[in-house]
Amino acid sequence: MVKxxxxxxxxxxAFATASFNLKFAEINHDFLSFLPTRSARVxxxxxxxxxxxxxxxxxxxxxxxxxxFEPFLRKAAxxxxxxxxxxxxxxxxxxxxxxxxxxxxxxxxxxxxxxxLNVNERxxxxxxxxxxxxxxxxxAISLRHGPAGAGTHVFPTSSSELFEYAxxxxxxxxxxxxxxxxxxxxxxxxxxxxxxxxxxxxxxx
Numbered sequence: 001m002v003k004x005x006x007x008x009x010x011x012x013x014a015f016a017t018a019s020f021n022l023k024f025a026e027i028n029h030d031f032l033s034f035l036p037t038r039s040a041r042v043x044x045x046x047x048x049x050x051x052x053x054x055x056x057x058x059x060x061x062x063x064x065x066x067x068x069f070e071p072f073l074r075k076a077a078x079x080x081x082x083x084x085x086x087x088x089x090x091x092x093x094x095x096x097x098x099x100x101x102x103x104x105x106x107x108x109x110x111x112x113x114x115x116x117l118n119v120n121e122r123x124x125x126x127x128x129x130x131x132x133x134x135x136x137x138x139x140a141i142s143l144r145h146g147p148a149g150a151g152t153h154v155f156p157t158s159s160s161e162l163f164e165y166a167x168x169x170x171x172x173x174x175x176x177x178x179x180x181x182x183x184x185x186x187x188x189x190x191x192x193x194x195x196x197x198x199x200x201x202x203x204x205x
Contacts, residue, residue, distance in 0.1 A: 004116030024055030046113030050076025
């Protein structure tokens with residue numbers, strides 16, 4: 001079992017019901033302007049039960065959706081069968097099953113998963129994502145701050161820590177929003193930072 005999935009086995013149905021009712025355009029409103037041109041390849045890393053991946057597919061993208069917790073992945077593949085989504089049982093930071101064979105990614109979404117990675121995993125994660133993304137592509141990351149929720153394997157998150165990895169692996173910070181309240185009920189102690197990292201273009205002339 002991937003450590004970051006600990007705790008979710010106790011709330012599978014409740015988590016799925018709540019997630020299926022979330023609206024992509026509302027939850028990820030701050031990232032919408034960074035979406036690439038239609039038909040681009042996008043990655044939803046830590047897709048849960050797949051509501052974001054499905055929304056991205058409906059927008060016309062070729063979606064690769066990765067989820068380490070099999071019960072969530074099964075629900076995602078069942079509910080959104082027939083859509084242009086490749087479902088992978090895989091996990092951050094290695095993403096061993098994710099390949100650039102069919103092209104680099106023009107957009108990557110990490111929605112509510114960063115706090116499940118420890119410091120060493122986070123650095124490896126940004127390095128790995130950089131290797132999968134095309135120049136000019138954006139990685140959109142939501143950082144959760146506050147007490148643990150359903151997932152019990154969690155670590156404090158820091159924007160400044162993420163910025164260090166971004167600089168090291170060739171990203172510019174193009175969005176940094178702090179202290180955003182949770183959009184879910186009964187989460188008054190939880191706030192979010194939303195960050196977008198754009199992979200630099202390197203001129204080798």
